[in-house]
Amino acid sequence: MALCDIMTAQIVxxxxxxKLEVVKEIFDTKSFHHLLVVxxxxxxxxxxxxxxxxxxxxxxVGSAAETTRDLATLNKRVHQIMTRHPITLHPxxxxxxxxxxxxxxxxSCIPVVDDDLNPVGIVTWRDLLKSLAGS
Numbered sequence: 001m002a003l004c005d006i007m008t009a010q011i012v013x014x015x016x017x018x019k020l021e022v023v024k025e026i027f028d029t030k031s032f033h034h035l036l037v038v039x040x041x042x043x044x045x046x047x048x049x050x051x052x053x054x055x056x057x058x059x060x061v062g063s064a065a066e067t068t069r070d071l072a073t074l075n076k077r078v079h080q081i082m083t084r085h086p087i088t089l090h091p092x093x094x095x096x097x098x099x100x101x102x103x104x105x106x107x108s109c110i111p112v113v114d115d116d117l118n119p120v121g122i123v124t125w126r127d128l129l130k131s132l133a134g135s
Contacts, residue, residue, distance in 0.1 A: 003098060004091035006131040007112050007121035013038045016045055016079040023053055023078060024061075034109045036119045037082045043117040046082035047109070056081045088113045091120055095131060098123050 013036040014023060023035060027050045037046035058070035087101055088111045098110055102125055112121035 001095050002092050003112050003123050006127050007123040009121045011119050011122055014078050018078045020076045021074040044113055044119050046084045047086040048082045052081050
């Protein structure tokens with residue numbers, strides 16, 4: 001089975017100069033854990049996870065102990081914390097290809113790109129498990 005059959009094709013992306021405040025808002029309102037980072041030509045430049053965001057933000061953001069310094073962490077830019085040059089696959093790559101890469105690199109998702117590095121989808125370990133379970 002090819003990744004194009006199981007990947008999430010409706011991707012959400014951010015740009016490299018977007019503030020982490022934008023990323024936080026997306027993660028707070030949506031039910032996914034990874035955002036693709038694109039350049040000005042909409043080519044894949046990186047990936048950012050909810051865990052990357054949590055490591056970059058002050059733990060006091062949104063709490064009673066929040067200070068101006070804590071809020072300033074929301075002004076960091078995506079390019080400061082994203083993973084550059086993420087491992088990618090093509091839509092016709094197989095589920096086995098994806099599982100092999102996830103296990104070999106200890107990652108939880110793989111962007112799916114066309115020949116020009118334009119993102120066309122994303123596949124996560126959950127997508128792979130669902131496909132194996134037949135749902």
